[in-house]
Amino acid sequence: MMAQTRPGEAPAVPGSGSRFAIDVRDFLTRQPRQLPSRYLYDELGSALFEAICRLPWYPLTRAEMRLLESHARDILHTGFTTAIELGSGSGAKLSALIGAAGAGRGRLDVHLVDVSGAALAQARRALEIFENVRVTTHETTYEDGLEEARLDRSLPGRRLALFLGSNLGNFDAPGRDAFLGLVRRALDAGDGFLLGVDLVKPEPELLLAYDDPLGVTAAFNLNLVARINRELLGRLDLDGFGHRAVWNRELSRVEMHLRSVREQRIVIGAAGLDFTMAEGETIWTESSYKYRAPEIASMLERSGFRIRSQWLDGVGRFALTLAEAVE
Numbered sequence: 001m002m003a004q005t006r007p008g009e010a011p012a013v014p015g016s017g018s019r020f021a022i023d024v025r026d027f028l029t030r031q032p033r034q035l036p037s038r039y040l041y042d043e044l045g046s047a048l049f050e051a052i053c054r055l056p057w058y059p060l061t062r063a064e065m066r067l068l069e070s071h072a073r074d075i076l077h078t079g080f081t082t083a084i085e086l087g088s089g090s091g092a093k094l095s096a097l098i099g100a101a102g103a104g105r106g107r108l109d110v111h112l113v114d115v116s117g118a119a120l121a122q123a124r125r126a127l128e129i130f131e132n133v134r135v136t137t138h139e140t141t142y143e144d145g146l147e148e149a150r151l152d153r154s155l156p157g158r159r160l161a162l163f164l165g166s167n168l169g170n171f172d173a174p175g176r177d178a179f180l181g182l183v184r185r186a187l188d189a190g191d192g193f194l195l196g197v198d199l200v201k202p203e204p205e206l207l208l209a210y211d212d213p214l215g216v217t218a219a220f221n222l223n224l225v226a227r228i229n230r231e232l233l234g235r236l237d238l239d240g241f242g243h244r245a246v247w248n249r250e251l252s253r254v255e256m257h258l259r260s261v262r263e264q265r266i267v268i269g270a271a272g273l274d275f276t277m278a279e280g281e282t283i284w285t286e287s288s289y290k291y292r293a294p295e296i297a298s299m300l301e302r303s304g305f306r307i308r309s310q311w312l313d314g315v316g317r318f319a320l321t322l323a324e325a326v327e
């Protein structure tokens with residue numbers, strides 16, 4: 001059992017009161033066993049994800065960059081005065097868009113929303129080099145960031161919210177619809193929404209993207225086991241787990257799992273866990289939903305948007321959709 005802690009009192013076991021410890025205890029005792037994918041992104045996990053984006057087998061980032069650069073003028077020369085990027089990371093995508101839009105874009109008030117302070121600092125440096133761009137960072141959740149950006153509005157005119165990198169693919173259907181509703185409610189009719197989403201492609205390509213021959217994605221997944229050891233007094237054996245990527249065709253998603261290679265005892269002190277995993281038993285760590293272009297249009301329409309343009313990258317099979325909030 002986990003030790004009880006009174007308000008204001010330090011927990012008896014270091015780390016046991018953290019959200020991470022509570023979630024690990026909750027999700028690892030569910031059937032099937034699972035862990036929320038947001039915990040993949042500690043400092044090392046974020047660096048490994050940046051490396052994944054450069055892998056030749058992970059085409060998403062390059063496909064989206066090609067689309068942003070090719071259509072930057074169509075996107076930014078239509079009178080937007082404010083851009084709000086949700087999950088901006090290093091700022092590379094928005095920088096590519098602004099850079100490719102060139103002169104004649106007008107002043108732009110940029111709001112970056114991310115939970116990582118280090119990523120926001122990097123993104124600020126990348127964006128402050130542009131003329132006529134004012135950068136404000138919000139180290140918070142998407143919901144609070146949208147609200148802060150609304151209150152801190154400095155220029156009149158239409159706003160553009162951006163959600164890129166196929167981050168939408170990591171939401172399940174209820175989470176996705178809740179997120180799209182949240183974005184719509186934060187915007188006024190006439191404001192824009194730019195969404196980058198990865199498309200369904202042949203299974204071998206999908207599996208290579210999520211189980212690359214260099215083992216970077218495996219390291220990204222296994223780092224979650226290492227993180228539990230580092231932060232939650234875990235005593236897990238890294239060699240006891242293997243990385244598995246599975247294409248779930250019915251649900252149109254690539255799943256990442258950690259597979260127990262043998263029967264083993266799992267002890268995580270700060271989560272109050274002590275149980276046995278059977279050989280072959282898995283922990284589901286992430287889903288990446290893949291869409292078809294018309295599905296993206298209909299889910300946006302259901303959430304209160306009208307499609308202005310949809311651009312597809314045939315090589316990487318990726319879609320960039322510009323939508324407008326409607327009454």
Ligand code: AVI
Nearest residue numbers: 052165166167169170217288
């Ligand atoms: C951040 N997200 C969109 C990535 C994806 O493709 O689902 C995370 C990732 N997982 C494994 N490789 C990359």
